[in-house]
Amino acid sequence: MKRIVLLGATGSIGTSTLDIIKRFPDRLELIGVSAYVQEEALKEIVNRFPSCRWAVLFGKSPSINRVGKTRFFHGQTALLDALRDYPPDIVVFAIPGGGVIELFFSILDMNLPIAMANKECLVMGLDLLMPAVGRNILPIDSEQSAIWQIIPDRISDVKRVVLTCSGGPFFGKGRDFLRDVTPEMALRHPRWQMGKKVSLDSATLMNKALEMIEARALFGFDIDKISVLVHPQAHSHSMVELIDGSVFIQAGITDMRLPIQYALSFPERWENPELSFAGLDNAFSWDFYHPDRDTFSSLDTAILAMKKGGSTLAVFNTANDILGDLFLNGTIGFLDIMDINYRLVDRHSPWPVEGMEDIRRAIDWTEAEIYKEARLG
Numbered sequence: 001m002k003r004i005v006l007l008g009a010t011g012s013i014g015t016s017t018l019d020i021i022k023r024f025p026d027r028l029e030l031i032g033v034s035a036y037v038q039e040e041a042l043k044e045i046v047n048r049f050p051s052c053r054w055a056v057l058f059g060k061s062p063s064i065n066r067v068g069k070t071r072f073f074h075g076q077t078a079l080l081d082a083l084r085d086y087p088p089d090i091v092v093f094a095i096p097g098g099g100v101i102e103l104f105f106s107i108l109d110m111n112l113p114i115a116m117a118n119k120e121c122l123v124m125g126l127d128l129l130m131p132a133v134g135r136n137i138l139p140i141d142s143e144q145s146a147i148w149q150i151i152p153d154r155i156s157d158v159k160r161v162v163l164t165c166s167g168g169p170f171f172g173k174g175r176d177f178l179r180d181v182t183p184e185m186a187l188r189h190p191r192w193q194m195g196k197k198v199s200l201d202s203a204t205l206m207n208k209a210l211e212m213i214e215a216r217a218l219f220g221f222d223i224d225k226i227s228v229l230v231h232p233q234a235h236s237h238s239m240v241e242l243i244d245g246s247v248f249i250q251a252g253i254t255d256m257r258l259p260i261q262y263a264l265s266f267p268e269r270w271e272n273p274e275l276s277f278a279g280l281d282n283a284f285s286w287d288f289y290h291p292d293r294d295t296f297s298s299l300d301t302a303i304l305a306m307k308k309g310g311s312t313l314a315v316f317n318t319a320n321d322i323l324g325d326l327f328l329n330g331t332i333g334f335l336d337i338m339d340i341n342y343r344l345v346d347r348h349s350p351w352p353v354e355g356m357e358d359i360r361r362a363i364d365w366t367e368a369e370i371y372k373e374a375r376l377g
């Protein structure tokens, strides 16, 4: 029996993780959960999973102390104490954004295996982590899970990895069209049901840009070994090409429960008929295209950020977090998310990242610069 703590339990990845835990009651036991402010939803989860010993809200104090045997707490210190008092076998980290990087490193320092959905912390902490799979991090992001599942033991046998990308809601559109798109249009993803932040990142291809850096953080690949192809059907979740010319493709249903289940079952495979790939019984097509890098500059910005290195990675991610929020609240346009980020990464003079203080400094620099750029300050 693996004891699971689920951070971000009320979100999209959180809900899919609960589904997997419910499906394997003899193998997985939920012992702790967290959310930001959704107390009622957290209570419902605890009622469905009475094995939960504790529940933590980050954004406010809970209105009650306990539900059944589950104790309710507030804040990061309480969460870290609970992890120390009742250590789980795996922590599922499904809180979005780079704002929780200190929490992530605190858990990593406790030597607890982390099933990691959050790519932003891996991007910002690249220099402190690489390669992260050697540090007990189990990828949940479907592209990284694909690479993890097919990568050979000898990493030097990898010629390159190709991250596949559905193209998002604006595949095939040019800058003229994108100038006036609304948050509602940007959040409508054609293939995946996801939280707001990752849906917007898919529309700007920032999601793929972050994943290029995430692949470097997780597996240690050189920048020139990581590329991207648009694959609108999203059957493939990524590919690995080996030095002798063989190409391995991981394919499957577009459902995050598959990579979540693998992270929780690893090194085993568990049968789950709900996740079978119907495509294999029907005729289906696979199309692959090169991304339109002129329109979606996010990919080149990520490459530039990796080449500059150090604090630039935290700048790139922080800028994306803030600019995404500014777009969703109507302050800036869709193209500004990509254009401003490129300008910031381009003019940033990086410093080495040797600890959390260097990342904090990069966050402060980005916040100050972004408000000048967006003419808010």
Ligand SMILES: NC(=O)c1ccc[n+]([C@@H]2O[C@H](COP(=O)([O-])OP(=O)(O)OC[C@H]3O[C@@H](n4cnc5c(N)ncnc54)[C@H](OP(=O)(O)O)[C@@H]3O)[C@@H](O)[C@H]2O)c1
Binding pocket: 007, 008, 009, 010, 011, 012, 013, 014, 034, 035, 036, 037, 038, 039, 058, 059, 093, 094, 095, 096, 097, 099, 100, 117, 118, 119, 120, 140, 141, 142, 192, 193, 194, 195, 196, 197, 198, 256
């Ligand atoms: N969704 C996907 O299919 C998908 C795929 C690949 C990777 N990812 C990655 O997985 C992560 C989670 O994405 P998601 O789509 O599941 O997000 P989501 O649906 O927005 O859910 C976010 C969860 O985190 C909690 N939360 C939000 N801000 C928090 C904060 N500052 N402190 C503590 N808890 C906080 C939320 O609590 P409340 O409900 O109380 O606000 C909720 O439980 C992201 O990093 C994303 O990039 C997601």
